Amino acid sequence: MPLFPPSLDTRRWPDLVAEARALLPLESPQWTDHNHSDPGIAVLEMLAWLVDTDVYRASRVTDRHRRKLLALLGVHPAPPSAARVVLAVRTGPGAPPELPARLGFVAHGADAPIGLETSEAVPLTGASVVAAGTDDGTAERFGHTLGWTDHTPTLLAGTAVDALGPDPRAGAALVLGLDRALPAGTVLALYLDADTATTGGPDPGEAADTGPHHDARTVWEARAGGAWQPLADVVDRTGALTRSAAVRLRIGPAALPVEPLGAAGTRAWLRCRLDRGRHDAPPRVRRVLADAVEAVQATAAVGAYEVASTAVPAGAATPVEGARMALAITVDGARVVRTLRTDDPAAPVVRILRWIAPTPAAHGRLVAELVAAGVGDGAPEQTFTLPGGAIAPDGPTPGPHRVWLADPAGGVEPVRLVPDLDAAGRTDLHAVLDAATGTLTFGDGRAGRVPESGRTVLAAYRTTSGARGAALAPPAPVRVAPDARTRVLPAGPPAPGALTVTLVGPATGGTDAEDTAAAAARAERGLWAHERLVDALAAADAHSLDELPRAAVLRLAAPERAVTLAGVERCALATPGTRIARVRAFADTDPRLPGLVAAGCVSVVVVPSLPRGRPEPTAGLLRAVRRHLAGLRTTGTRLFVTGPRYVVVAAEVTVALLPGADPSVTAAAVRAALETFLHPITGGPRGTGWPFGRDVHRSEVLRVVDEAAGVDHVTALALRADGGPAGCGGLCVPPTALVVPGEHVVRAVRAGAAR
Template sequence: MPLFPPVTDTLRWGDLVEQGRSQLPLVAPGWTDQNTSDPGIALLELLAWLVEVDSYRSSAISDRERRLLLSLTGFAPAGPRSARALVRLTSSRTRVPAGLVATGVRSDGTVPLTLRDDVVVRGLSVEAVAHATGAAAEDDYRTGCHDLSREHGAGRPVQPFGDDPTIGTCLLVGLTAAGTVAAGSIDLWCVVAPGPWVPEAPGPRDVHHSVRTTWETWDGSAWVAVAEADTDDRTAAMTRSGRVRLVVPALPRTTLGDQDAGALAGRALAWLRCRIVSGRHDAPPSLAALHADVGEVAAAGPFAMDVVVPPGTPVTGSPLPAGPLDVATLALVCARDGTVEEVRFADPDDWPGLPAVDVVAFRAPTAALPGRLVVGAAVLGVALGVPDEVLRLPQPWCDAPPRLWAVPPGGVPVPVNVVADLAVAGAQDNAAVLEADGVTVRFGDGRCGATLPPGSTVLVSGTWTTTTGIGEVRPPLDVRLAEDARTVALLSTDAAGTRMDLVGSLLPGAPGEDVAATAARVDAALWVHDRLTGLADKHRVSSLDDLALEVVRRAGVPERAVTALDFERRVLATPGTSLWRTRALPDVDPRLPGLVADGCLTVAVVPWLPVDRPEPTRELLARVRADLASVRTLGTRVFVVGPSYVRVGVTATVVVLPGGGVEAVLDAARDAVDRFLHPVTGGPAGRGWPFGRPVRRSEVLQLLDQVPGVDRVEGLVLRRERADGTAEECGDLTICATELVLAGSITLTPASAGGR
């Protein structure tokens, strides 16, 4: 059933009359007088008129009414979102403050770029990247170290901790510098490569749920740990894109490891490393890029104004120092021609509900000389005080809705709340609504929202962007620092020596949602349970575990978990986790194997790691368990467990074709069995061995027979290998619903095909 009723007003009155006339020979063959004068025809035409009127009325639903209907579901159209990108900073100063605004110019238009956080500029660049095992340093990096510099320089993704990270595994980073890097802060930026190993939803914090890392510096003879208080790592152990800021001692340019046979021989650089000290990743992290001296920018700029304050204008209060720029809550009274008549500054706590704005520059007027005011706010206009008053923003807003407030002459400024629709505002509420064009602001009419006080000055603060800014900002882009008061205030005399260059895109922007897009989002959320069931029926499976992970991730995530499919989808989307598989088993209690446990549900989860035996950590199980506890239905008892493994030994005689290398064929056969009997790469579909699926002797026989160079297989025996070292021979090997298989000992005896 669609969210909105179908459009029925598709036929005109004449069409309806014609359809009615066409039915007369079928329903009333004796009716021969069909002139307009006939009373029956008059009734038919009247009925057609009534049908047309009803169809018109049922279809005459405005977008405003549709938005109100959507608000009942808790959804509202998403506003425009500006793009995010990374820029490299070059400056004569060591720290470029946040809030610096530049303009990007390219053929399809311009885009504002605002630095979201301060950036430490040390003139560094990443020259070498490698990963090493915990024992590699003891061997002077002759073994256990893999140089990733070529892949990183070519822009290919690299695994910073290898494909099977363990405690002690580390990422090595070599930085180029003109000489010794002086003690102080340095900035690195890690960009995670997209893929199924990335958590579908970010975790609640910048800290990984299991892994803890430490950063260390190389002083030429030993690794020195960077204190935890001097480390600001926002990457959650390299599982999300973010900045790493370290306060380091002086870093000499020196070599690392053996200079004859070491993996990093001949490189005199400033060295850092990130080492895993505890915990385990769910999946091996992958980085698309690693940068130094870069920062994140938003493709948006702040609303701002630079106005002249006439001589003699009364000024009350003063801005408060707050870093590079002063801040204050601002009350500005203007005449209808834009002339400033009064300026008032106040502490943000004095006028609650009003935003604190940046005061970029302020020079108070005197009796004879004008003053100047440059602030991060803009004047929309002077209100007439009429119902449904409309004012326009200077540019289209983006990201968070803009903040509005009105300043009556001689009165106290009042905040104006931005609402989804004025219908939710009372007659005394100061409210406004943002129209879909992104620049029009509509105020109340006295019944739904109060009218603005006549003569009040309406101000706005927030961010704006352009059409280019809601796309994807990527090179090439000519970035130019704005030559304005904000740049001078933030950089002082270093403005001429500061340069900003675009490195690459971080996150594309998006235009504001229209009603149709919001309705589609609501429809997907409301029917997510049915669509999960439909997805399983379409592929003729009973569990999402039988589908590819990329197919499952394209399905919606239910707000509540009711069915087994709901639980599986919620588990795979647990914030901050990277799971490869999950299986929900209704009426199963892991403490009571083989019995039907009404009201219980067991969820088995399988991460990617460790490669040889994937198992969840206690922290991962706790994270999944906490998420499911908040969405389960009352009365359902949920158990979250890791898989139980059954080791399967294989013994067989492999007859090798003449001319084939015996050892090569046997190695290929062992690898085939290892991959087939694996919880991540195994199974008939290659997506992991299915939960509870028996191991059939005929399938293993077929697998070995398909290995190139194998003529035939004789004497195949499967064994269930126990932890105590004993084994039980069997034909087909049956396993339980929460069990998976792993390849045990594989004994393949070669034989020649010559005697056949």
């Protein structure tokens, strides 16, 4: 059902008058004059009209009402979001040593140029990653002929690979080769593009995870003098290679020379080695780039003004082109600067892009990342429009102040931006910013203060193209923006051909402002998340989300509270920073008391993808899931987060060969078929993992063996559990346990010998 139902039907007031007049003989028989001339009838008509009006007004739900109702649910329409892209920079003659943060670029989209800004400063070395491979921890002993997997053509083509191998252990490493040596002290900026499509990922809307991995720890090393040297000055945001992020490395005193590395070739070598701990799933990487930087599809708003000849800068410092400094200005109706101050600590700190001091005979010129939106007139509910279109969020944690009031007599007051003015007092300098249109609305003197006459409204913000930026993708050309910000670079504008910038993959994110209907739909998905899980279970006739395809489960929203068993399972899968393959929740179960009913207890069994043969969660994974569920559980529920209990199943089987079949090859095929069928992640009757508590049936094992390549028929089969005696029947599995393949004994004989 919709969150906001349609408005109620209203009755016309003449119908109400007719109904009241029909009741008069019953309620007041002495009242006989029912004509319009009777004062009582006139009163009835007036009351009917008032009731009709009130009913009409009560049945109208305005957009403002919807927003307030959504706010009660903790939901606010989302502002526009800026798309993010990765830029690969190649240097030429005359290239600067570093690209500063918030440097502007222009990408040519499908219909119009789109502005970009670098998220952080990036040093330029001119190096490129031209070789890559995986060392399983033993390649060094064999000269990189064994234990070594060359990923160079795959990574250069942008195809995902297992960065540390399919089953990484401590010592495994991603080895990267650069095309040139780097001197000591060089800062190298790498960007690692991780692939999470096969291992899951954060739910949409989940805050970006920037902390370390919950268990795995990696170290970066450089090869010099035939040995690996650890790098001490490293900033790695990839979470042990599990997410796309930047890596900053400072080359140590031994420098980074070009030298041979066995069969891997001669390059300048770096590596990221798994030092300790374990991943939940093999980290996968699509590409690793040097001299790459993340850019956001947002550009700082710039104001350009004439400075009156009488405007003398007040303060200890005069504006300096390229510098960031506190700046407060006031303008007149013609947008000419009348006063300018650089000594007010409450003033916004902005970058000066152009400054020509005024003279008694001529106006000056000021260009800065500061917009004078207008001048207050003292009227209530003043509105100002910030130029540039949609307003982008100001970083991951936007502050409350991006708007200020400047007084010509001196002084700057910050304006607090709020969702609405309902709670604002008459002295509160609050305003409402519509990020979609850039409209800024102040109060009326009762709810929110009115900007006084003559005060200038200043704003520092960034604009974005929203969903248009999400369409950016190679081979869209990118160039440095030819604007005032480029002109004030420390080394000046780059020379033609000094920088070649390309997009690395398509943009991520980028949305337009959310309207009330979209916010209501989002709130509805959150409110009915439990019902969606129940419906999915009913449609599949399942008792647990573990019985459904994992991709279908991840498409269902995680509920805000873990109330039902399905809700517990979905919330566990959504634990930030984890890559969980399977989760199963059991009610009234305490793992310390197997077989007994434990009222109020819920056991949550977590199964990762690693180690491949026998997946076991690490202590860090269990701790992360336990911490996440602790804030979502219902009061009085005891949650136990554990790993799976395994029943080791081994088969002793004799098979008759098909004519011409090789005994050793057939025996290997039978073992592989048994291991696949009994695997806790990829096994089971449907190939989605062995179901919890499902017995091993002899007939199914016979079918699996009989379908193996080279098998004519099965002549003998015995199954054993946990090293016990072999039997001719099936095996029982406890309700909370899984199976895992053991050591199988397979005999492959000729058909005649089998008889």
